[in-house]
Amino acid sequence: MLNTMRKYAAGWVAQILLGLLVLSFAVWGIADVFTGVSNHSVARVGGTDISSVNYDRAYRRELQAMSQRVGQQITPDQAKMLGIPNQVLGRLVTEAALDDQAKNLNIGVSREMLIREIAEDPAFKGAGGTFDRNYFVSLLRNNGMTEDAYVLERRAQEKRQQIAESISGGATAPQALAKALHEYQTEQRDIRYIALPTSSVGEIAAPNADELTAYYNDNKADWRAPETRTIAFIKLGPDEVARPDDISDADAQKAYDAEKARYTTPETRHVFQAVFTDESSAQTAADQLKAGESFDSMLEGIGKKLSDSDLGVVTKDKLIDPKVAEAAFSLPANSSSGVIKGSFGPVVVHVTDIVPEAVKAFDEVKAEVKKELALASAKADINVLRDSIEDARAGGASLDEIATNNKLTVKKVVTDQTGKDVDGNAVADIPAQAQLLKDAFASDVGIDNAAIPTEDGGYVWFTIADINEAHDRPLEEVKDKVIEAWKKQATTDKLVAKAKDAKDRLGKGETLDAVATSLGLTVQTLDKLTRSSRPTGAFSTEALKAAFAGPKGSVEVAPGAEDSEQIVLQVADVIQTPYTPGANDNAPVTQQLADAMQNDLLQQYVAELQRQLGVTVNQSVLQQIISAI
Structure with missing residues (x-):
């Protein structure tokens, strides 16, 4: 059932519900109980309260999750600017509305179903790929969650899930809409274009005094001093x-001696390990090595490659098997061991490069x-x-x-x-x-x-x-910058005019090749572009949009990828992909529309539910919590 709900992730309400239904352990880390927070309700939806403790926990968790996503700590002020307090409140209000409705409808969750859903949750699967109770308990403990608290929360989530599935689970997309979206997304176009660089308009002379003053006055805010x-x-x-x-050498020496390991680089060795199925085969290999055969040759004789046995350059503590570690770090360079009765069977190890332990001297x-x-x-x-x-x-x-x-x-x-x-x-x-x-x-x-x-x-x-x-900088103070900006604008204006002239020539019957030749440019081509294609070279995002603005043969002008550059493009061909109802190729489009419809239904249902139940917010308690973080 959880997998069914994961597909509702395209809209904001679905994301809210998904967040409620599936706990994200990656962003946990807030204790199950908080102190120092008033026990008043932050909000009330129908007959269900949102406690200050629950809001405080959810808000802190969201701050932590956001900080992890952006790679730096989000401050309370930044959180307010991003609207996180209201987002958290909105999510909890939605949760409370569904909880209240579940209670009114007498929705229940059987013990057997709850056990099954928890057992099937991927978050609690151990190394064997099945539910691991020890891992389950450890994971909850590490994330500040008691088992009882988790089961209660999971039961509430399952109830909300039942409501969500009953409202939107069966929504499907109309064929006509699916066909239209398919054609929009899969339509391909072949484009021929020329890129007009700024050099094509020649050198722009500096403006005269009147032009410069007029441009400065029209754009004075651009040079305003903050x-x-x-x-x-x-x-x-x-x-x-x-x-x-002020620290004496004696005190520094004492600290150095106490933490000498910090200044020690442990010995490393390049270790290779050959594992055998039985001790007899391992002994044969060891005898061959002792007789002078190379480790590579020995491996080749048993059908293995050197890369298959390479454990890499390691320190002694990185080798899991103590017997293998002891043997590998007692051998001289470029030598092999005898048979070692390892934890996973008989093995023979070979050691090449050895870098001895290095200790930085105190004076260093x-x-x-x-x-x-x-x-x-x-x-x-x-x-x-x-x-x-x-x-x-x-x-x-x-x-x-x-x-x-x-x-x-x-x-x-x-x-x-x-x-x-x-x-x-x-x-x-x-x-x-x-x-x-x-x-x-x-x-x-x-x-x-x-x-x-x-x-x-x-x-x-x-x-x-x-x-x-803040004040307007006088013209004399920013004269050089104003001249530079005026020239840039003049270049763009001339380039746009030149591009429009090329478009007019194409409209009068000239070919793109002829226009390109007269301008000293080369016609470039891009085939099978879709609306989601990534523009390359001089072709810009604006040019891609323009390429889909008209029918086959249409000509458009758009800014290029480089500053001031202009693109003159012609749609050489339009390729439509036929739509076949029920075909596997159309499944993503159909699913996309179904998700959108399901999200719309959920959004409308939650909005109406909140309207009927009534929502009240205790702003003083809310602000108290936000300000305390």
Whole structure:
């Protein structure tokens, strides 16, 4: 039944239901019980409450999932900008509506069915490909989920699934619609085209004074200087507080000795292993090797290749069988062992390249060890220093005074709200950049601002030293850029006019080859393009769309892939793929339409269900949870 529901994944409601029906262990990691959250309801749908605990858990899980997808931690502010709080609430409201309806309809799930569905879930299959209870329990435990809590949630999911299947499970696509979509998706076109480069319009002279002034006035906003602020700040973090020179050689030596393994590169060997079915065959092979036969030749004699026995360049701990590991790491280079009674049968190993263990001497890593010790000590001192700095600020001390007293440095950056300077270049070394810029542009000169935490466990204190309001840059200041932009626009205008002239010539009966020859260009071809084809070369996405805008023989003009380049294209042929109802080739199209119809039905059903049941949201509790993360 779960496999049946997975096909409903094309629309947003189906995605919501799918997310409810199939637990994604890849994004779990939030404990089953939370503390510090008010036990009031976030929302109520009909007679079903959405507790603050459930919303808090779902919201944290979604933040974690989103962070994994984008490869970096999503901040609460970014989550709000992306609309994640409302998305999570919408998903829980949908879930509650279906739960309430399941209760009203007395929908049940038998114990036998629930056991069967859990046993058949791919997420709980072990190495043998079948349900593994030990793995099931371990997986739940590792993801902060108790077995009882999971079974209850799974039972609720199965009830929602029954409702979803009863509403949309049997929806199918009309033949006429399937045929139309098939023809749209499979239609192919052969295209002939020429690409007009910017060089075809020749050199563009600089504008005169009147042209330049007029263009500047018409596009003044393009050169408007954004508001910039001079931000003075001090950063307190491990790197700023650490004093490696204060660490004695004796302390560094002690730390080195305690963690010598960190500075040790273990011995590696290139190991080959031949596995035999019986000890007699293994002994014969070992005797052959002892008599001087090469390992390659021995393998060839038993019908194997060297690559079949290659275990790679490994350290001793990477070899699973202890007996094999011991033998492989006791042999000299380019030698073979006798018969080893391994865990999986008799084996013979062969060793080639040996790289001995290497240990970095203390003097090589002394500076690194001291820095690590200093950083560790600094992390413990940061909170003490933070309190001291806060006391000094409360007493009216300036950033300069605080920096001097704490051996820190006041730095200044001039930046706009996006972290760029007046020339549009990224400003480097802005700590806690997103939060600092947000707070700095919400502050003003002379205002005390709250400290901002940094990712390394430190803090940033800042003041606004100066504000330069957004303003129009005078023409003289940006004259070179305006001239460049004017020339670029003039080039594009001339190129477009030239492309349209070529189109007109084709419309009057000239061939594309003749037009190309007169322009010193070459006709290029692209065959069997579909609407989903990926454009190549000079042919752009806009040109691909234009190629499907008219019938066979039609001529179109579109921007090329390169800046200012123009494409003049002609549809040489249109190929239609016949539609055969019920054919396997049409199954994806039919399924696509069925999915869309099923999603529409589900969307309408959920919307009406929520309207009938009524939805109320406790905004104060909702905001409390969002703000606490």
